[in-house]
Amino acid sequence: MWHLITAPVLLPMLTALVIMLPPVHYSPMRRRWLSMISAAIQLILALMLLLQVQQQGMLHYAVGNWQAPFGIILVADKLSVVMVCLTSFLALGAISYGSAGEDEKGSFFHPLFQFQIMGINGAFLTGDLFNLFVFFEVLLIASYALLIHAGGKNKTKAAVHYVVLNLSGSAIFLFALAVLYGTLGTLNIADMTVKVAALPAEDMMLVKAGGLMLMIVFALKAAVLPLQFWLPATYSSASAPVAALFAVMTKIGVYALLRVYSSVFGEGAGPLAGLAADWLLPAGLATIALGAVGVMASRDFRKLVANLVLVSVGTLVSLVALQTELSAAAALYYTVHSTLVTAALFLLADLIANQRGKAADRLVSGRRVIQPVLLGGLFILAALTVAGLPPFSGFIGKLMLLQAATEPTSRLLLWSFILISSLLVIIGLSRAGSTLFWRISGSDASGEKAAPLQVFGVCWLLLASPLLVAFAGPLTGLSQQAAAQLYDTAGTVDIILRQPASQGDTP
Amino acid sequence: METLFACCIGFLTACGVFLMLRGRTFPVVLGLTMLSYAVNLFIFSSGRLTLRGAAVLGTTEQYADPLPQALVLTAIVIGFAMTAFLVILAIRARADLGNDHVDGKLPDATNMKKESR
Numbered sequence: 001m002w003h004l005i006t007a008p009v010l011l012p013m014l015t016a017l018v019i020m021l022p023p024v025h026y027s028p029m030r031r032r033w034l035s036m037i038s039a040a041i042q043l044i045l046a047l048m049l050l051l052q053v054q055q056q057g058m059l060h061y062a063v064g065n066w067q068a069p070f071g072i073i074l075v076a077d078k079l080s081v082v083m084v085c086l087t088s089f090l091a092l093g094a095i096s097y098g099s100a101g102e103d104e105k106g107s108f109f110h111p112l113f114q115f116q117i118m119g120i121n122g123a124f125l126t127g128d129l130f131n132l133f134v135f136f137e138v139l140l141i142a143s144y145a146l147l148i149h150a151g152g153k154n155k156t157k158a159a160v161h162y163v164v165l166n167l168s169g170s171a172i173f174l175f176a177l178a179v180l181y182g183t184l185g186t187l188n189i190a191d192m193t194v195k196v197a198a199l200p201a202e203d204m205m206l207v208k209a210g211g212l213m214l215m216i217v218f219a220l221k222a223a224v225l226p227l228q229f230w231l232p233a234t235y236s237s238a239s240a241p242v243a244a245l246f247a248v249m250t251k252i253g254v255y256a257l258l259r260v261y262s263s264v265f266g267e268g269a270g271p272l273a274g275l276a277a278d279w280l281l282p283a284g285l286a287t288i289a290l291g292a293v294g295v296m297a298s299r300d301f302r303k304l305v306a307n308l309v310l311v312s313v314g315t316l317v318s319l320v321a322l323q324t325e326l327s328a329a330a331a332l333y334y335t336v337h338s339t340l341v342t343a344a345l346f347l348l349a350d351l352i353a354n355q356r357g358k359a360a361d362r363l364v365s366g367r368r369v370i371q372p373v374l375l376g377g378l379f380i381l382a383a384l385t386v387a388g389l390p391p392f393s394g395f396i397g398k399l400m401l402l403q404a405a406t407e408p409t410s411r412l413l414l415w416s417f418i419l420i421s422s423l424l425v426i427i428g429l430s431r432a433g434s435t436l437f438w439r440i441s442g443s444d445a446s447g448e449k450a451a452p453l454q455v456f457g458v459c460w461l462l463l464a465s466p467l468l469v470a471f472a473g474p475l476t477g478l479s480q481q482a483a484a485q486l487y488d489t490a491g492t493v494d495i496i497l498r499q500p501a502s503q504g505d506t507p
Numbered sequence: 508m509e510t511l512f513a514c515c516i517g518f519l520t521a522c523g524v525f526l527m528l529r530g531r532t533f534p535v536v537l538g539l540t541m542l543s544y545a546v547n548l549f550i551f552s553s554g555r556l557t558l559r560g561a562a563v564l565g566t567t568e569q570y571a572d573p574l575p576q577a578l579v580l581t582a583i584v585i586g587f588a589m590t591a592f593l594v595i596l597a598i599r600a601r602a603d604l605g606n607d608h609v610d611g612k613l614p615d616a617t618n619m620k621k622e623s624r
Contacts, residue, residue, distance in 0.1 A: 130578055137585045144592060148599075156596070156603040157611040160532065163596055164609065167539050167589055168527060174546040174582055181575065182553035 004052060005061045005076045007045045008084050008121035011038060016114035032099040035110040039095050042117070043088040050081045054478075058485065058495050060127060068127070068496050069191035075127035075496065078482035079332060083124040083255055086336050087248055089464065090343055091117050097347050097457030098241035105150035105239070112149070116142035116245060123252050127496065129180070129187040132256065133173055136221070140166050143249065146242045147234065154237040162234045165220065173217040179210035189263060190496040193489055197268045208272060211265055215257070215276045222253025224317050225286040228310060232294065235309060236302035240350030243302070244343035244461070250309060251335050254316045258328060261320070263489045280321035281410070285417045287314030292421035295428035301352065301361040304432055305345045308386055311421055312338035318417075319401055322410055328483035330400040333476060337393040337468055341385045344461035348378055351454060352436055355447050363432055365439035370449055376437050378458055383429040385465045388422050393468035398422065400476065508556055512548070519545035530614070532597035532607050539593065543586040550579050 015038040024030045053059060059076040062068065095113060103109035119139025126132050144166075148159045181187055183203045184195040199207060216227070223231040231250070235243050257276065265275040291310030298304035312334070319331040349361050352375055359366025369375050381392075388394035398418065405411040468475060485492070519541050526538025554572030562573035597607070604611040 130581075134581065134585070137589070141588065141592065144596070148596075151603075153603050153611070156600045159596060160600050160609055160611070163589075163593055164527075164535055164539065167593065168542065170585075170589070171523075171539070171542045171546050174550060177578070178546075178550040178553040178575075181550075181578070182555075 003061070004045065004049050005059055005074050005125065006063075008042060008049070008088070008125060009074075009118055011042055011045065012114040012118035012121065016111040016118070019111045019114065020108070028104060031110050032095075032103065035095050035114065036092070036099060038114065039088065039092040039117075043085070043092055046081065046085040046088045049076060050078075050085055052076075053078055053081050058492065060496050062500075067500055069186050069188040072131050073127040073188065073496065074125045075189075076125060077485050077492070078478065079255075079258070079486050080124045082332060082336070082478065082482060083251070084121050086339060087117060087120050087124070090248055090340060090461065091245065093347070093457045093460040094241040094244040094343065096453050096460065097244065100451035100453040100457075102150070102239055102241055106148075108145070109149055112142050112146050113241075113245065115139075116146060120248060120252060124255065127189055129177055129189060129192070129260075133170070133177060136173070136252075137170065139249070139252075140170075143242075143246065146245075147238050149242060150239050152237075158230075158233045158237040161230055165230050169217050169220045172213055172220075176210045176213035176217065179206055179213070183207050183210070188496075189259065190493045192264045193266070193268065193493055194497070196264055196272060197270060199270070199272070204271060208275065211260075211272065211275050212279075214260060215279065218253045218256045218260070219280075219283065219317075220253070222250050222257065222317060223287075223310060223313050224253075224280070224283045225290060225314075226283070228287060228290070228313075231310060232303055232306040235306040235346070236300070240347050241457075243346040244457075247309060247339050247343040247346065250313050251316070251339055254313065254320060254331070254335065257317065258320050258331065258486070262323065262328065262486050263492065266323075266487070266489055268489055274323060277321045277323055280317050281413075284314045284316075284318030284321055285413060287311075287317065288417045288421045290314075292424040292428075295425050298428070298432075299363055301349045301363060301432055301436065302346070304363075304428060305342060305349055308345065308425065309342050311425060312342065315401065315418060318414060319404060322404065322414075324404065324406070325480070325483045325487050326406065327401070327404040328486055329476070329479040330397070330404040332479040332482055333400055333468075334397040336475075337397045337465070338386070340461050340464040341382055341394070344378075344458055345382050345386065347454070347458045347461065348375070348382060351375060351450050351458065352379070354450075356436070357442075357447060361436075363435045365435065365441040367442050367447075368440045369437065370447060372437060374450070374455070376433075378462060379433055379437070381462055381465070383433060385462070387426045387429060389426075391469060393465040393472075396469060396472050396476070508558075512552060512556060516545050516548050516552070519548070530608055530610075532600060532609055535609060536590065536593055536597055540590055543582070543590070547579050547582055547586070550575055550582060 019031050019034055024034055053076050061074040063072045116139050119135050122135035144163050148155045183206045184192055186192055220227040235246055261276045265272050267273055288311055291307045291314055294307030295304055298307055316331050319327045353361035355369040357367040385392040385394045388398040405414040523538045523542030526534045554575035557571050560569040560571035561567045562571050601607045606613055
């Protein structure tokens with residue numbers, strides 16, 4: 001069981017390799033089933049890892065048995081394992097949806113999907129900043145290829161922007177890492193925490209520059225205001241299951257911000273403490289405002305959902321900027337909720353677009369959908385959840401994050417931005433819903449019904465919302481524990497640097 | 508040596524950024540390549556510049572930090588793969604969109620000039 005922590009990285013990689021081998025590769029059915037079964041096993045293993053972390057506390061694993069701070073380590077604390085569980089849950093829904101036919105529109109859909117899951121899980125589990133860069137690149141190169149899956153002018157155009165932006169982001173990431181390594185002499189996150197606390201005054205400005213460059217990179221991945229222009233075009237042109245998986249990619253940026261700026265530049269960092277907060281709070285709030293305006297202004301449904309992603313990113317980044325345990329707990333709960341519901345909306349947008357003929361997902365009057373009850377029911381459920389109305393998970397998430405703002409100024413800003421943006425989101429969604437389902441013109445319904453696997457994919461992701469409400473007690477408890485563990489930097493450093501990780505002879 | 512090295516990195520970065528801001532895909536690809544060269548040299552210098560320093564323990568009095576060398580190697584490999592992908596994507600975009608502008612369409616001024624001819 002000691003090696004369980006490597007499973008979320010190794011299993012998707014091995015699955016991807018097996019799918020590309022001849023007995024599986026030449027049969028679409030085998031590819032699909034192998035990919036789905038592997039995703040299900042990944043979910044079970046991630047839940048087992050969560051159980052293990054809850055029982056035994058934080059786990060860390062020295063790859064190749066080279067001890068930290070010299071070797072590369074994987075760290076599983078509650079925060080990272082919850083994110084891995086979220087990814088596995090999301091991946092199962094997205095792969096099921098893709099297996100209904102979307103995967104055959106281009107080659108290598110399933111292997112690329114698995115490679116991307118590997119990169120995402122690795123980015124969550126790593127305890128080393130350079131390794132984080134490597135896993136970022138793994139998930140990015142898979143996402144580049146997935147973005148142009150099935151081809152088309154729009155996809156190519158969006159992909160050129162996306163690839164160039166992310167390559168320049170990678171270059172800035174490397175500059176930041178080199179500055180930090182040159183001054184601190186380490187890239188292990190726990191060890192950096194120790195070194196920053198004991199930093200000589202003459203290196204202060206260099207480390208500050210490095211830390212802020214890192215912030216730019218993570219903000220680019222998370223799509224925070226001045227760096228968000230790529231997101232709507234990219235997400236709305238990707239094919240549905242890919243867009244659903246991309247819903248978790250912005251959250252990786254938020255996760256990295258939370259991880260680095262709560263430990264390395266956290267309370268113990270002396271003059272460098274709270275380095276990013278001054279920049280992140282206004283940027284996050286502005287992102288919420290821009291996303292809400294985007295929701296109102298969108299002329300097709302997929303763009304609207306992409307703008308909903310922006311709203312959720314803005315909310316999360318402003319929570320990260322508050323830098324308290326309470327806000328981190330709220331951010332974790334809200335991440336799980338918002339990722340799953342926006343992913344479900346991307347899938348649903350595709351289902352609706354397929355049944356509306358030429359109008360597709362544009363918000364104009366069009367043909368009647370064939371399954372108005374099913375799609376309309378799913379839409380109203382998803383819309384109520386994402387807007388944060390009771391009794392769904394969005395309501396609890398919003399409640400937690402409103403409570404997380406305890407200081408008067410932050411409360412004033414956060415409350416007004418979040419509540420007004422919620423109102424705009426409700427207006428935008430009700431307008432979209434009434435146009436899609438009720439403004440009917442032209443010929444009678446025709447086209448294909450939604451395949452059972454597609455309906456399963458959407459339902460699986462939407463199922464999370466009632467579950468998040470039903471088990472709200474234990475889940476909010478878990479996110480509070482995760483936040484407490486994240487802010488207990490002294491304890492983390494002690495476990496990672498002073499207790500030897502996996503020995504060869506330990507079972 | 509330090510001055511020359513720093514000037515090299517600065518010059519490469521400046522060229523890279525300038526080229527990246529151009530409107531066609533080919534200069535952008537070149538710019539990214541230059542930027543990644545600059546990054547690689549920069550990472551290398553983060554282990555300090557030493558002459559005749561071995562990276563292996565027990566061979567000389569003076570040691571070079573081996574970690575930046577390993578980091579540079581990783582960065583070179585990744586950068587190479589990404590550049591190759593970007594070149595293919597740029598060719599694909601040229602074929603799909605009919606021009607090599609990064610936005611997929613030529614700016615209005617150029618279009619107007621063409622029409623007036």
